[in-house]
Amino acid sequence: MTDNVSLGVDFLEEEENPQFKALKRKRFSVVIPLSIAFLVWYFLYVILSTYAHDFMSTKVVGEINVGLVFGLLQFVTTFAITMFYVSFANKKLDPPAQEIRERLEAQSGGLHS
8 A cells, every 4th residue: 555554554643642652752762872972982983093193002901002992892882782772672662562563453453464
């Protein structure tokens, strides 16, 4: 179908549903700050690598310097954010999303693709 009603569900109307809006708000309340924080951290690393050679080449232990530590922390940060978001989604987003899904499936007579 090309209109906004598919299988008995009006998706444009569903976007206005308070439960759906709350779910979107909850997701964005975590995704946006985490994304901004990670991008700031990433660009700080790039800027320091470009303009603060002396600082980034400061030895920490043996031949390991600040730049290498910061570079490895980029990976650690990525994995930590991913693990946090998966946990957050499992606990806070998936239950209300499942409720919405079940309500919409019931509304459409149990039809789904």
